[in-house]
Amino acid sequence: MDLLIFNTLSWEQCKLGEVADIVGGGTPSTAISEFWDGDIDWYAPAEIEDQIFVNSSQKKITTEGLNNSSAKMLPVGTVLFTSRAGIGKTAILTKEGCTNQGFQSIIPHKDELDSYFIFSRTDELKRYGETVGAGSTFVEVSGKQMANMTISIPATMGEQRQIGTYFRNIDHLITLHQSKAESWKTRKNRFLTISWEQRKLSNIAERITRKNEKLESTLPLTISAQYGLIDQNEFFDKRIASKDVSSYYLVRKGEFSYNKSTSSDAPWGAIKRLDRYESGVLSTLYIVFRILDEDKIDSDYLVTYYDTDLWHKGVQAIAAEGARNHGLLNIAPADFFETTVSVPKDIEEQRKIGAYFKYLDRLITLHQRKLNRTQICNDRSILYGSF
16 A cells, blocks of 8 residues: 555545543542552653653552542553653553553544554644644643544554554554664674684775866765765755865775764764765775775774774874864874774675675665655645545
């Protein structure tokens, strides 16, 4: 199912309160110990983050606490909706529970509203809550206001469930591939901490100071921790380099560059190989180098090594005092080439490791492109905003 099919469905408008009950929460008296540490889940807004389903709360109350407060027992399938202190965070209950007063939870009417369908409307629910919410201390949306929200829904439950299932499958795949990406990153670091040969960078690579005097390339590059060596115009949406790039370094495909600029993603800079283009130019602030003998050092292995944080300690040790001058590390090229790299002695082992992680990185990149969460949110906005 895709957006074109969505748009062929028969949709109708109704009030949220016509297809769901909106239920607030409450807090038992904290002065009465008998109300607490029971077996009933009792959720607070701070517990609702990026998860889709919830089945266990941090704090729990007793039946006596439930009966002596305005908290209400909510059935499985309820969509918890935070109504204050951060309006619009949602999660679906997979086990009966209740909430404090920071929620206006949505209990779908049987055969009238699908839980995952309304959960997939989180962005829309959030915008509505923030628009109509009021309060002097903090913004809060009431149950009456939520019940009065106009929403567009397919005419049949079957169509709702199709849409809910569609987005549920996408969210599942996103979560799966994000966890895989973290798993591969962790495994990559662990894999490369094996006690192999320590080699100075100067023994396996040589610095390149080749100038672009003949204007072999006019493509200005920058180094991104996420995207590697990339065209400035594409990354910044503008050109940073000067018009005359004859004094810039000329970098060819397969060569490496070190960007000494720091960021939250790259606290000690980034080292990347040029893969996207046949050649490009870089400011002389960068350190450019190439492998001396690719029969002894595998290029893909070196890419894998510099994608970990194992080299950070060596760079940290050579960074001069006052190293972070406007986010640019004060590292001399000679010192940089004195840093060490952990390398398996056997070139075939290097190649296997490099090929392994190159394949995994390609798979992860492919799925991230297909399942980009931002695009999916846009798709939802297009879908729901057109009715």
